[in-house]
Amino acid sequence: xxxxxxxxIPTLREAPADAEVASHKYLVRAGYIRxxxxxIYSFLFFGHRSMLKxxxxxxxxxxxxxxxxFLPALLPREPWDQSGRWTVMGDNMFRLKDRKGADLCxxxxxxxxMTTIARSELRSYKQLPQIWYQIQTKFRDEPRPKSGLxxxxxxxxxxxxxxxxxxxxxxxxxxxxxxVYRKIFTRCGLKFVAVEADSGSMGGSQSQEFMVYTDAGExxxxxxxxxxxxxxxxxxxxxxxPVTEMEATGDGKPELVSTPNCAAIADVAAFFKxxxxxxxxxxxxxxxxxxxxxxxxxxxxxxxxxxxxxxVNETKLLSAIGAAELRTMVAEELEKxxxxxxxxxGPVGLTPDAKPLGAGLTVVxxxxxxxxxxxxxxxxxxxxxxxxxVPGRDFSWTLAADIRSVNEGENCPTSSCAGKLVVGKAVExxxxxxxxxxxxxxxxxxxxxxxxKEITPIMGSYGIGIERILTAAIEQSNDANGFWxxxxxxxxxxxxxxxxxxxxxxxxxGEKVAAQLDAAGIDVLLDDRDERAGVKxxxxxxxxxxxxxxxxxxxxxxxxxxxxxxxxxxxxxxxADTLALVKERVQEDYLLTNLADAE
RNA sequence: CGGGACGUGGCUCAGCCUGGUAGAGCACUCGCUUGGGGUGCGAGGGGUCGGCAGUUCGAAUCUGCCCGUCCCGACCA
Numbered sequence: 086x087x088x089x090x091x092x093x094i095p096t097l098r099e100a101p102a103d104a105e106v107a108s109h110k111y112l113v114r115a116g117y118i119r120x121x122x123x124x125i126y127s128f129l130f131f132g133h134r135s136m137l138k139x140x141x142x143x144x145x146x147x148x149x150x151x152x153x154x155f156l157p158a159l160l161p162r163e164p165w166d167q168s169g170r171w172t173v174m175g176d177n178m179f180r181l182k183d184r185k186g187a188d189l190c191x192x193x194x195x196x197x198x199m200t201t202i203a204r205s206e207l208r209s210y211k212q213l214p215q216i217w218y219q220i221q222t223k224f225r226d227e228p229r230p231k232s233g234l235x236x237x238x239x240x241x242x243x244x245x246x247x248x249x250x251x252x253x254x255x256x257x258x259x260x261x262x263x264x265v266y267r268k269i270f271t272r273c274g275l276k277f278v279a280v281e282a283d284s285g286s287m288g289g290s291q292s293q294e295f296m297v298y299t300d301a302g303e304x305x306x307x308x309x310x311x312x313x314x315x316x317x318x319x320x321x322x323x324x325x326x327p328v329t330e331m332e333a334t335g336d337g338k339p340e341l342v343s344t345p346n347c348a349a350i351a352d353v354a355a356f357f358k359x360x361x362x363x364x365x366x367x368x369x370x371x372x373x374x375x376x377x378x379x380x381x382x383x384x385x386x387x388x389x390x391x392x393x394x395x396x397v398n399e400t401k402l403l404s405a406i407g408a409a410e411l412r413t414m415v416a417e418e419l420e421k422x423x424x425x426x427x428x429x430x431g432p433v434g435l436t437p438d439a440k441p442l443g444a445g446l447t448v449v450x451x452x453x454x455x456x457x458x459x460x461x462x463x464x465x466x467x468x469x470x471x472x473x474x475v476p477g478r479d480f481s482w483t484l485a486a487d488i489r490s491v492n493e494g495e496n497c498p499t500s501s502c503a504g505k506l507v508v509g510k511a512v513e514x515x516x517x518x519x520x521x522x523x524x525x526x527x528x529x530x531x532x533x534x535x536x537x538k539e540i541t542p543i544m545g546s547y548g549i550g551i552e553r554i555l556t557a558a559i560e561q562s563n564d565a566n567g568f569w570x571x572x573x574x575x576x577x578x579x580x581x582x583x584x585x586x587x588x589x590x591x592x593x594x595g596e597k598v599a600a601q602l603d604a605a606g607i608d609v610l611l612d613d614r615d616e617r618a619g620v621k622x623x624x625x626x627x628x629x630x631x632x633x634x635x636x637x638x639x640x641x642x643x644x645x646x647x648x649x650x651x652x653x654x655x656x657x658x659x660x661a662d663t664l665a666l667v668k669e670r671v672q673e674d675y676l677l678t679n680l681a682d683a684e
Numbered sequence: 685c686g687g688g689a690c691g692u693g694g695c696u697c698a699g700c701c702u703g704g705u706a707g708a709g710c711a712c713u714c715g716c717u718u719g720g721g722g723u724g725c726g727a728g729g730g731g732u733c734g735g736c737a738g739u740u741c742g743a744a745u746c747u748g749c750c751c752g753u754c755c756c757g758a759c760c761a
Contacts, residue, residue, distance in 0.1 A: 098710060098722070099696050103754050123753065177760075194761060228685075228759050236760080244761090282761095292761090303760085410759085516761060548761065585719055619721035626721090637720060 086603040087577070089612040093130060096624050106301040108559040109233025111568045115628040117576075124230025124238035131628060132555075134576035136241065139273060139554050140220050142573055143243045146269045150261045151216030151245055156198050158222055162188035164197035167528045173375060173409070179224045179238075191224035196524045196546060199246040203542065204530040210250050213532065213542060214258055218245030220551065232301055234552040235512060241551040248525070248542040250534065255519055255543045259291065262517045262547045266295055270514065272675075273554050274571030276561055277514065280306050281316035283400050292320075292518035297557040302512035309497035311504030319400035322487060323495035323506055328362050331459045333473050339433055344470045348428025350393045353470060357461055364393030365454065365462035365474065367430035369419055372408035374442045385442045386414070386422045390432050390462075390482075391451040391489050398490040405449060405486035406441040422446045425465030432462060432480040433471055441483055448482040451489050512560070514553045520544040559629070562651065567627030569650040572671045577610040579667055580630045584618040584637035595636040598645060598663055605664050607671070626650065631674060634663060 093116075100110035103120070112118045117132030128136060144153065165171035171178075171190075179191040192198070199217055207213070220243045227238050234240070247258035263279070270277045275297050282294040294317055296306055307321035308314060316322070334340060347353045354361045370387045387406060389397050399411050414422070423430050437448035454460075454476045464471045474480070497504040524530075525542045534540045559568045572578045579602060583595035592613070599611040610630065612621050618637070625633045635646040639657060647666055648655040651674075658666050 095694090097695065102690085102696070105755075120753090196761090225760080229755095229757095231754080412758085513761095518761075520761095546761070582720095587719065617719055617721085617723065619719090619723080622721045624722085635720080 086599055087610050089580075089610060090614045092610075094624075094628070095129070096627055104233060106232045106235065106560070107563050107568070108235070108301065108556040111559055111563060111627070111629075112233055112556075115567065117629075118234065124227055124236065126234060126237065126239075131576040135555055135570065135574055135629070136551060138574045138576075139551050140241070140243070142272050143220060143269055143549060143551065146265045146272070147218050147243065147245065150265055151218045151247075154199075154202075154217050154219050156192070156195055156219050156221065158192045158224065160190050160192050160198065162190065164201050164528065165190065168197050168200075168524055169527065170197065177225050177227070179226050192221075193223055193225045194546075194548075195219065195221075195244060196246065196520070196544075197528065200524040200528045200530055200544070203248050203525070204528055207248065207530065207532050207542065210532055210534045210540070214247060214249045214254050216245055216247045216258060216261070218243060218547075232303075232556075234556045235301060236303070237552065243549040243551060245547045247545040247547070248530075249545075250532075250540065250542065252543060255545055258545050259517060259519055262545070263293065266515050266517065266547075266549065269549065270295060270554070272573050273558060274562075274573065274674075275514065275554065275557055277557075278306070278308065278315050278511075280308070281320045282516065282518070283317060283319040283404065290519045290521060292516070294513050295515035295517075296511035296513055297561060298509050298511045299557065299560040300510050301556070301560050302510040304511050304513055305508055306511050307491050307493075307506045307508050309499065309502060309504040309506055312497060312499045312502040314497055314499050314502070314504075314506075318490055318508065319398060321491045321506070322498045323491040324498050325453060325495065328360075328457065330457065331357075331359055331363050331461075331472075333459050335473070337459075337473055339471045339474050339479050341464055341466075342470050342472055343468060345468045347468070347470065353461060354393065357470075357472065359461065361393035363460050365390050365432065365460050365476075366393045366395075367432070367463060368397045369414040369422065369427075369430060370402070370411045371414055371418060372403075372406060372442060372447070373410035373412075374407075375409045382409075385447060386418065386445070387411070387442075387447045387449060388422070388430070388432070388435065389449050389451070389488055390454060392453050395451065395453060395489040396492075397488060401486070401490075402449065402488045405484065405488055406447055408442060423465045425463065426467050429463035429465060429467055429469060431465055431471060431474075432476075432482070433474060434465065435480065437481055437483040439483070443483075448480075449488055450476060450482045450485045452485055452487045453489065455485055512553060512557050513550070514557050515547075515549040517547040518545065520546045566623070568629050569631050570629040572608075572631050572674050575608075575629050575631050577630050578608040578671060579632040579634060580610045580612055580625050581634045581636060582612045582618070582621045582625060584621070584635060586613065586615045591636055591640055594640045594645075594660065598634060598636060598660060601664050602667060605668070607664070607667055632667060632670060634667075 095116040097114045101113050104110040118126045120126055181189050223242045224239050230237050249255045277295050277297050280294050282292045305318040344356050347356050350361050350364055368389045371384045372387045374383050376382050438445045441447045458475050460474045461470055461472045462474050493508040495506050522541050525544055531539045558570055562569050581595055581599040583591050585591055599609050602609040631650050633648040643660050644657050646655045647658050
């Protein structure tokens, strides 16, 4: 049994000046973590205990579908060269050299390593499917670590990898993970949602993120309160209201109009007395194309055209053209590609490349421009616009794609659903996706199928951020005094607070109550510090323990108090009944989180 | 990487503008006191003022460079 008086639990009255979000402040104040450097934290007793509990929940559930491995964090360069990611990972990868000068890196993810094992060990379809996972430290040299444990450079991740014979097998592995993840997050007491996601630089097809709504989050997700549609803004779509087209003027052909000082869309709309929805706006980028097989990287011009009232979603644009990075064009580049200045860029007269990222200009139009008529756009000439512009008739493009971000209030994309989308901030706690053949193919993993033919296993990759479960749990359950965790992941389930250590009878009762809980397997912490009651109460409220038993004045009458942190409610309970009641409450706590999360 | 802020005992901060003894609260140690929501009183210990260089008789304070941390943006399985 743990005694507070013997432990190192450095609680703080004040939050460090660096802390911004609630979870960061409370993790430090409650003595869970201490910062060592930007994005690098030490876990103290409470923090580590909570992390172990989370990892154990994850492990218990993962063991129902897969096998746990333990892989190196210090990795040689070769597998990364084989997958091509030694260069793709760029500055996000921590790199070092050994004494012989050989390149090494710290593992930021383990597709390559798992695939290396699969390649050298798996020979037959009879050995598939396999699901291998690890719960280990990952390293990423984040350009901007922030928000305490939310975005860090060293963190703990459960990641698993599936190897299947075919797509149907992959679907099954994916679904198994989906189901297990829901159990894990539910057991951790999180109110999560599963959303469609962009698969990013990992490649692959289907991709789903598990998110917890919180303002501390860095992702935006769009969801429909009516039908339950939910997607990361990088992926979300919507159904647009029909637009009332403007009447054509003159002969209906594009007409040059002098529009002095109308560089902003609002000015153009006012000038033509039209809605910004009838304007075509241009966002001009330079896109980075990664060189294949040793070729150098190159920057190519890209023009994105959208409705005037829409915004570019750069993630969508990147995946539409297959580029690695985007930056906006500078004035000289605008002159080179458009012969016109910012504010007056337009699609008419451009010669789009046949394929994305060619030597000329890649022209991408947003889907919302297709089928439109009589629009207004820049004339690639200062102080001039054109009207009567019809996409497809008056200009062409390299490709049309969905490259815009949906807005709150737009119609849900689900047919027959009348809901309006809402957009909220969230933190990503898990991500599952179908990798496909990217790693097994490039790294040469092959097995023989039942006909003796060589086939390439299809892979899936599935991650859970252990620290993020802790942060998300704190973000969703805190008040002015501290936070509370569900018993499943709290460092202790119950703290027994002896309110006055000078009273020998109270000490004895407290010891007895705690010992009784301890013997029954309840994770109990006995607060036997020689402190005033107020100090102990404040600490207990701060540190995330879901239940507290006060051993105080009523103890002489054989009664203690059971306080539930989440609700700040207290009940008197005969000492003999405490164990049974605590068990009951823990069970309720579990059921409560279960019910709350039925998604 | 672009923009901004900050760096003074363990923590939160004042002092800097206008150069001359390094301060407060919390925390810590000792004594007394108190004992159901961070008890009160007294006495103590603890800081090369992020680093380096410069200006000056003299730098926490002025100047330059560097380092670190945080915030916004970019970036991000």
